[in-house]
Amino acid sequence: MTTITTANLLADGQLLRAAERLRPDVDPAEVAARAAWSVLTEPGDGVAGALVAAFGAQGALDQSLSDATLRAPLEAVGAKAMSEAVQRWRPRADSRAVAGALHDAEAVGARILLPDDPEWPTGLDDLGPHAPLMLWVRGTREALLAQETVSIVGARASTGYGEGIAAELAGDLATTGVSIVSGGAYGIDGAAHRAALGVGGTTVAFLAGGVDRSYPAGHQQLFERIRARGAVVSEVPCGAAPTKWRFLQRNRLIAGAGLATVVVEAGHRSGTLNTAGHAAALGRPLGAVPGPVTSAASAGCHRLLREFDAICVTSAAEVRELWSDAAPVQGLTPAPDPDLVRLMDALSARSPRHVPELARRSGLSLERVRSLLGMLDLEGGVARRETGWIRLNRSAEGENRRRV
Amino acid sequence: MTTITTANLLADGQLLRAAERLRPDVDPAEVAARAAWSVLTEPGDGVAGALVAAFGAQGALDQSLSDATLRAPLEAVGAKAMSEAVQRWRPRADSRAVAGALHDAEAVGARILLPDDPEWPTGLDDLGPHAPLMLWVRGTREALLAQETVSIVGARASTGYGEGIAAELAGDLATTGVSIVSGGAYGIDGAAHRAALGVGGTTVAFLAGGVDRSYPAGHQQLFERIRARGAVVSEVPCGAAPTKWRFLQRNRLIAGAGLATVVVEAGHRSGTLNTAGHAAALGRPLGAVPGPVTSAASAGCHRLLREFDAICVTSAAEVRELWSDAAPVQGLTPAPDPDLVRLMDALSARSPRHVPELARRSGLSLERVRSLLGMLDLEGGVARRETGWIRLNRSAEGENRRRV
Incomplete structure (x- = not known):
C-alpha cells in the first residue's frame, strides 16, 4: 500500500496514462489528484473542500498525506478538524485505489468532470466546501450544458397520480428545452426521466453509487436510455456502493444542480424531504405538488407547503415561474363596479x-x-x-x- | 309614504309594539332605528356605518333623512359622499317598510341582534364602518356564543372528495366544541353544516337573503335543522332577495365571524375566493385544503396556496392551529449522526x-x-x-x- 501524495501518483505510470486517456486536455497530475480526493473522501467532506480550495487538489493531498510535509494549520479548518480528517482519510490512502478508479471509469466509458469545465453544473458551487471535487459522468457531452435545469424528485412509493403529474411536468418542461435532474429511484424519479426521454428531451440522473452500477437493478435499461440522451452522474468512483450516507449526500447534488427543486409526491417522512431541505438551505426555489389530503403519498408535499414555505405548483408553467420572473399576481376576483x-x-x-x-x-x-x-x-x-x-x-x- | 326619522318611527304604534315584542329588553326606538338602517341600506354601506358610529342609530337617521335637520358635515364621510348616500337611501325611506320588516321577523320567529348583545359575533366589529348595523337571527340563543368559531366554505360545484373533507373537518371540529360558520349553498357549505349537525355540534349559516327565505329551495330542510341546533343569520330583512351584491357582502360576514376561514374546494374563479379575500383583508388566518391538481374543483385552493399565502390544511388539527398556537415545526428530517x-x-x-x-x-x-x-x-x-x-x-x- 502506497500512501497518496502527488509524487506517488505521478510515480505510477499506468495510473498516469489512464488519467491522460480520460482527460487528454488536462494535466494528468491534476486529474489523478481529483480522482484521489473522490476515492479518499465520503461525499460532502467539508475539510477536503476547504483544503482543496486553499491549496489546490495536489497541494491539499501533500499537505494532508505526505509524512514529509508539515501540515499547515488552516484557519478555515482548525488543527483538530484537520487531524481528524487525516485520520479518516488514511485508511483509504492507497494509490492503487486511485489507479483502480480511473481504470474502472475507462472500462465503462465514464468521463471525468472538473469544476472549471464548461459542462460543470455551476449550481453545485453554491455548496461551498461541501461541493463535489469532481464528477464521474456517463452520457452525452451536451447533457450538462442546458441553460435551464429543474430538479424533479419524489417518493419511490408513488401513486399513479404522482407518476402522471411527474411525467406531465417533466415532459412539458423538457419539450421547451429545460433539462430534468432527478435521482435513479423507482417511482417519481423514473417517471420524470422517462417523460423527458419520451419527448426527446435531456435528463440527468445523479446516483448515490458509482456510475458503473445500476441501482436499482430494474432501472438498468432506463439508465442506458438516459446515458444515450442525457447523463448519469456521481461523485463517488465506480464500484462504490449506494450507501445511506451517499444517498443523503447525493440529494444535495440534485438540489444544487437545478434552478429549482420540485417535489411531486413524498410521504410524511420521505427521504425526498431531505432533498427539499438541501434546496431550501441553498436558497433554491422549492415547489411542491399538492394532492388529495387522503393520500399518504402527498403528505410530505403538504408538509412542505405548510411548514417550509414551499410554493404550490400545479403545472409546468408554474414550475417555470419558480426561477423565471413570476407572472403578475391577479386579485382574487376581478373587482366589479x-x-x-x-x-x-x-x-x-x-x-x-x-x-x-x-x-x-x-x-x-x-x-x-x-x-x-x-x-x-x-x-x-x-x-x-x-x-x-x-x-x-x-x-x-x-x-x-x-x-x- | 312617511320618510324615516326617529320621530316618525315612534309615531307608528304598531311598529313600536312589534319592536318591543322582538326585544323587550331594549329601548324600542333603538330597535326600530336599527331595523330602519337594515331596510334603508344595502349590506356594507360604509357611510351608514360611519354615521351610526358618530351619532348612534337614531341620531344618524335624523341627520340623514329629516328635512328639518341640518346635516352635519362629517369628517369621516365628506359632504359629497353624505349627499350621495342620502340620495340612495331616500327611495327606501318609508317607515312602513320598517314596520313590515319587524312584523315579518315576528311572523317567522326571527330575533334581532344588536352589536352590544352578548351573542353578537364580535369578529364582525373588525369590519369597521362596513360591519352590519344589526342581524336578523333564527335559531338557538347558544348558537352564537361559542368560544371558538371557524368558517368552512367552498364551491357549490364540489366533488365527493371535497364534500368528504368538508364533512371530516367540520365534524371533527364541531365535536370539540368549535362552532362552524358557512353559507347556505349546495356543495361544501351544505356538507359542513350537515357534518356539524351530525355530531351534535353547533353550526351557523349566514344567508345573502332574508332569514325567512330558503335559498336554495332544496336546503329548506337543512335550514330547519340548522335553526333547531344552531342559527341562520342575515343582515338584510325578511323578504329580501339573495342578490349577487348581497352574496358578495354576505361573504364578508362569514370571513369576519370565524377565527379563521378554510376553503375546502373552489374553482379557479370561484365566488368562494371572494370570502377568502375578505378573510385576508381582515387579517384572519386563511387555510386552503389541497386536492388533486387534476381536479378543477381544487384549482382555487391551489391559487390561494400559491398566490395568496393561504396555509395548507389537511386535518382538523391543522385547522385548529390556524388560530391557536402553532405546533412547533420539526426539521424536515431528523438529523442523524x-x-x-x-x-x-x-x-x-x-x-x-x-x-x-x-x-x-x-x-x-x-x-x-x-x-x-x-x-x-x-x-x-x-x-x-x-x-x-x-x-x-x-x-x-x-x-x-x-x-x-
Whole structure:
C-alpha cells in the first residue's frame, strides 16, 4: 500500500496514462489528484473542500498525506478538524485505489468532470466546501450544458397520480428545452426521466453509487436510455456502493444542480424531504405538488407547503415561474363596479321596472340609476320598454351569476 | 309614504309594539332605528356605518333623512359622499317598510341582534364602518356564543372528495366544541353544516337573503335543522332577495365571524375566493385544503396556496392551529449522526468486518470507528465475531434503509 501524495501518483505510470486517456486536455497530475480526493473522501467532506480550495487538489493531498510535509494549520479548518480528517482519510490512502478508479471509469466509458469545465453544473458551487471535487459522468457531452435545469424528485412509493403529474411536468418542461435532474429511484424519479426521454428531451440522473452500477437493478435499461440522451452522474468512483450516507449526500447534488427543486409526491417522512431541505438551505426555489389530503403519498408535499414555505405548483408553467420572473399576481376576483352589480341585481329580464323601483331595489339614488342605465343602454345591456327597463341577458352576466 | 326619522318611527304604534315584542329588553326606538338602517341600506354601506358610529342609530337617521335637520358635515364621510348616500337611501325611506320588516321577523320567529348583545359575533366589529348595523337571527340563543368559531366554505360545484373533507373537518371540529360558520349553498357549505349537525355540534349559516327565505329551495330542510341546533343569520330583512351584491357582502360576514376561514374546494374563479379575500383583508388566518391538481374543483385552493399565502390544511388539527398556537415545526428530517450513518453503511449483517476495513469503507478514522463500535455494542446494535464486527438488524435500521 502506497500512501497518496502527488509524487506517488505521478510515480505510477499506468495510473498516469489512464488519467491522460480520460482527460487528454488536462494535466494528468491534476486529474489523478481529483480522482484521489473522490476515492479518499465520503461525499460532502467539508475539510477536503476547504483544503482543496486553499491549496489546490495536489497541494491539499501533500499537505494532508505526505509524512514529509508539515501540515499547515488552516484557519478555515482548525488543527483538530484537520487531524481528524487525516485520520479518516488514511485508511483509504492507497494509490492503487486511485489507479483502480480511473481504470474502472475507462472500462465503462465514464468521463471525468472538473469544476472549471464548461459542462460543470455551476449550481453545485453554491455548496461551498461541501461541493463535489469532481464528477464521474456517463452520457452525452451536451447533457450538462442546458441553460435551464429543474430538479424533479419524489417518493419511490408513488401513486399513479404522482407518476402522471411527474411525467406531465417533466415532459412539458423538457419539450421547451429545460433539462430534468432527478435521482435513479423507482417511482417519481423514473417517471420524470422517462417523460423527458419520451419527448426527446435531456435528463440527468445523479446516483448515490458509482456510475458503473445500476441501482436499482430494474432501472438498468432506463439508465442506458438516459446515458444515450442525457447523463448519469456521481461523485463517488465506480464500484462504490449506494450507501445511506451517499444517498443523503447525493440529494444535495440534485438540489444544487437545478434552478429549482420540485417535489411531486413524498410521504410524511420521505427521504425526498431531505432533498427539499438541501434546496431550501441553498436558497433554491422549492415547489411542491399538492394532492388529495387522503393520500399518504402527498403528505410530505403538504408538509412542505405548510411548514417550509414551499410554493404550490400545479403545472409546468408554474414550475417555470419558480426561477423565471413570476407572472403578475391577479386579485382574487376581478373587482366589479359595486353600483353596477347592484343595479343588475335590481333589473329583471322579464319584468320591466321604472327608475324609482330600480333605485329602491338596488339601494342606489335615482340619479345614479339613471346614469348607469344610460351607460348600460349604450353597451346593449338593458332595453327600455313602455313599462320600464329590462335586463338583456348577456352570456357574461350569466357567467357572473353562476359564480356567486 | 312617511320618510324615516326617529320621530316618525315612534309615531307608528304598531311598529313600536312589534319592536318591543322582538326585544323587550331594549329601548324600542333603538330597535326600530336599527331595523330602519337594515331596510334603508344595502349590506356594507360604509357611510351608514360611519354615521351610526358618530351619532348612534337614531341620531344618524335624523341627520340623514329629516328635512328639518341640518346635516352635519362629517369628517369621516365628506359632504359629497353624505349627499350621495342620502340620495340612495331616500327611495327606501318609508317607515312602513320598517314596520313590515319587524312584523315579518315576528311572523317567522326571527330575533334581532344588536352589536352590544352578548351573542353578537364580535369578529364582525373588525369590519369597521362596513360591519352590519344589526342581524336578523333564527335559531338557538347558544348558537352564537361559542368560544371558538371557524368558517368552512367552498364551491357549490364540489366533488365527493371535497364534500368528504368538508364533512371530516367540520365534524371533527364541531365535536370539540368549535362552532362552524358557512353559507347556505349546495356543495361544501351544505356538507359542513350537515357534518356539524351530525355530531351534535353547533353550526351557523349566514344567508345573502332574508332569514325567512330558503335559498336554495332544496336546503329548506337543512335550514330547519340548522335553526333547531344552531342559527341562520342575515343582515338584510325578511323578504329580501339573495342578490349577487348581497352574496358578495354576505361573504364578508362569514370571513369576519370565524377565527379563521378554510376553503375546502373552489374553482379557479370561484365566488368562494371572494370570502377568502375578505378573510385576508381582515387579517384572519386563511387555510386552503389541497386536492388533486387534476381536479378543477381544487384549482382555487391551489391559487390561494400559491398566490395568496393561504396555509395548507389537511386535518382538523391543522385547522385548529390556524388560530391557536402553532405546533412547533420539526426539521424536515431528523438529523442523524453522520458518522453513525456511515459506520452502519459500512457494517454488514452477514460478513464480519474488522476495524481497518470498516474505517476504509466508512471513510472514518480507526479511532472513530472503535469509539462508535463501543457505543453500538452497548446499545446492542453490533456484535463482535471472531472474524470482525457485524450489524445486528434492528427494525429501526430497517426503517431507515427503506427510506433512502
